[in-house]
Amino acid sequence: MKRTLPLIFTLFALSTAQADEIQVAVAANFTGPMQVISALFERDTGHKASLAFGATGKFYAQISNGAPFEVLLAADDETPARLVKEGNAVAGTPFTYAIGTLVLWSTDPKLVDNKGEILKKGGFKHLSIANPKAAPYGAAAMQTMSKLGIVDKLKPLFVQGENISQTHQFVSTGAAELGFVAYSQVIKNGQIGSGSGWIVPGSFYDPIRQDAVILAKGKDKPAAVALMNYLKGDKAKAVIKSFGYELR
Structure with missing residues (x-):
C-alpha cells in the first residue's frame, strides 16, 4: 500500500497539470x-469551461475590445466568420454546432394558436422580442413579422430584451403576454413543455446556424481544442438534439 501511494499522487498531479480552464x-x-455539456466535458476530460451567457452582438463588441474569452459559441455563423477575418479568431476552426428554431410562446395555455394567427388577430398588449441588432433570434423574429406583413402594426407593442434569455424572462414573468423565444428555452420531452406556442416555419426566417470558434486568446490552449472536439462528439450532439436544435 505504501508503494502505491506515491504512484497515485504522481498520476493525480499529472492529470491536474494537464487539466486546463477556458473562458x-x-x-x-x-x-x-x-x-x-460543460459538466460532461469536465467529467470526461478534466478541463473546465467557465461560461458567460449573453447576446452574440455584445460578445462580438467585447471580444473586439480585448475581452479574455477563448472560445465563442455564437447564435449565428456571421459573427465567428467576421472575427476570423478581423484576426480575433483562429482560421479554420468555425463549425456549426447547432441550428436553432424560433417559437412564438406564451405562459397562457390558450393564447397562442398553432399557426400564429394571434399575431394578426391581436388581443394582447405586449410582445417580447430580443434586440434584432445584437441577437440573431431577434433578427429572425423581425423577418417572421415582416413576412407576415405585421411589423408596423406590432412595433408599438414590443418589449425588447437585451438577449433571448431576457426576452424569455419577460414572457415567463408576465411582463409580456407572449414573445419570440428559442425553442430550446421551452422544450420538454420533445414538445413545448408549458403554456402555448407556435413553432415558426423555417421558411419564415434565415436559418439560425450557430457556429463555434476558437478565439485568438485561445489559440494555444489545448482545452479550447478539446471543447471544440467534444461539441462534435456523440454525447454533446445528443444533448443538443434533446433541446430541440437541429444538427448539420
Missing part, C-alpha cells in the same frame, strides 16, 4: 444545453 462566451439561447 467561453455562449449565446444566451444555448444556456441550458451548454450547462449540461
